[in-house]
Amino acid sequence: MRSIGIIGLGIIGGSIALSLKDKGYKIVGMNRSKEPLEKALKSNIIDEAASLDSPPETDITFVCTTVTVTPYFIRKVLDCTDKTIVIDVASTKTFIMKDLDDLPAEKLSRFTGGHPMAGSEKTGIDYAKKDLFVNATFFLTPNRYTSEETISQVKKVVGELGANPVFISPEExxxxxxxxxxxxxxxxxxxxxxxxxxxxxxxxxxxxxxxxxxxxxxxxxxxxxxxxxxxxxxxxxxxxxxxxxxxxxxxxxxxxxxxxxxxxxxxxxx
CATH class of the missing domain: 1.10.3660.10 (6-phosphogluconate dehydrogenase C-terminal like domain)
Structure with missing residues (x-):
């Protein structure tokens, strides 16, 4: 069974979990506060919880946190894993890409920026929906080292969310x-x-x-x-x-x- 890691179980992270669990993926959730994790486990939104101190190896991990802490968690996953592909869902991209620019090519090859044009004025896992991304644009902002394999796998999972991948530069x-x-x-x-x-x-x-x-x-x-x-x-x-x-x-x-x-x-x- 393929696995998906999700850091940040708010409306976006929770909706990704619901959608991909429905497609047969094993979902591993991580969150700074315990309440969303416990709620996600109890509601069967995720299959298991993991520590943010040592994110586990998964096929793909989504970083669904606020913009300014997103680079930290991207680095954390890339440092703690050897093969995990990482994608973030933050609403701005240039800040994140500049922050990560010092990472070696090997690590950056496993990362691409992302941003689904979906959401709500409401926040929290209580408002997560498995069809949140259906027919939504999902922007992808690869870096200069992002591998073809990373792009291929991310496009596949974005498609499984029901979204439409659109490639664009961070600045654009x-x-x-x-x-x-x-x-x-x-x-x-x-x-x-x-x-x-x-x-x-x-x-x-x-x-x-x-x-x-x-x-x-x-x-x-x-x-x-x-x-x-x-x-x-x-x-x-x-x-x-x-x-x-x-x-x-x-x-x-x-x-x-x-x-x-x-x-x-x-x-x-x-």
Whole structure:
């Protein structure tokens, strides 16, 4: 039986475990706190627990931790194993790839960066779903030493998750997700703060449109702190671009340029 190691049993790690266990893999879970491990064992999400001090040899180990500690755990797995392929799922890639750049080629040959474009504003293993990754994009950012065997095995397991592997450089990835993932979070959060401040308790009268727009505002800062910190230049650029377009819309409204407003509304459609 092939085995999968998972470091970090939150919604992403838990969903990977559920999906791949369903495909017949043996799942070995590792987590800093005991509660998610115990819950995962009791719920049969994982087959066994292992220590983070000495990650065991598995076919592939997923590192599903916050961005700034991800390089540490990647190094830990590569140091403690001889054959294990390692992939992370962090939301930014350049920070991680730069941190690992001093590793020898032999170790880096067993590693590729990754990032599934799937998740939720909710956190924790309680919200894990085995179909979380179905039809989702799964970015892959190999380094210059990543072996063909590593790429082949990672593509296979990503496919078994139901996701679509897309290869991209770390720099391109971070610039792209600043717009398609990080900016929407910033907009949702700021919109929620502005509206609640403006209407106070009358927020209870809001409809589905407002709730849809502010769903992401329920995200925990503990998750987003590292994401923003490690991609702040790209996020700042995205915010500036958005601010400039808001100014254009405001100008159209102030001048009541109906034609320009209609053009903007039409531009926005999928």
């Amino acid at each position: 990835h971070d610039k792209l997700v600043a717009y398609i993932s990080h900016l929407p979070q910033i907009i949702s959060t700021s919109l929620s703060v502005v509206v609640k401040s403006a209407v106070e308790d009358k927020i209870v009268y809001s409809g589905r449109g407002y709730r849809d727009m502010t769903r992401l505002a329920n995200s925990n800062f503990s998750v987003w702190r590292d994401i923003i910190a490690t991609n702040r230049n790209n996020i700042s650029e995205a915010i500036d671009t958005y601010k400039n377009f808001l100014d254009r819309m405001k100008s159209s409204i102030d001048r009541w340029d109906e034609k320009e407003l209609e053009e903007i509304f039409n531009m926005a459609k999928y």
